[in-house]
Amino acid sequence: MSGRLEQYAASLAASGAVRSDRVRQALLRVERHRFLDHWYRLEPEPGGVRWVRVEFCADRATAEDLDRIYSDEPLVTRVDGLFPTSSMSQPHVAAAMLEALDVAPGMRVLEIGTGTGYSAALLAEVLGDPSGVYSVEVRDDVAREAVRH
Secondary structure, eight states, rough: OOHHHHHHHHHHHHTTSSSHHHHHHHHHSSGGGGSSSSEEEOOOTTTTTEEEEEEGGGGGOHHHHHHHHHHHOOOEEEEEETTEEEOOOOHHHHHHHHHHHHHOOOOOOOEEEEESSHHHHHHHHHHHHHGEEEEEEOOOOHHHHHOOO
């Protein structure tokens, strides 16, 4: 897995999203795939499209699953009809936000919208202390899943 994480962090650095060693190290330590047990993909159907749930087990991940998870794409994790309601942020956006925040050990951070918990875990790594991260989620099901991850 370390090779995939190295490649992931390197691609985000090459895109300019990662500029600091703190953020790069967080990306190397926090495994993105551990924050998912499913996602949705949009598929065509006669007369339109539909969301199809893709089940995922981090302990039995296929190379294809990991390629998708570690690509620079957001992953939809909740839908309501045709509308996405929760997602795992696109990696370069998450990394760019971490860089823009310029967080450092000793700070406290409030995150609104926990989602899968991946961004909160990255923040905890950058801060060096998970007790400095406060994450708020309005949907009970999403919050429970994030805590489990």
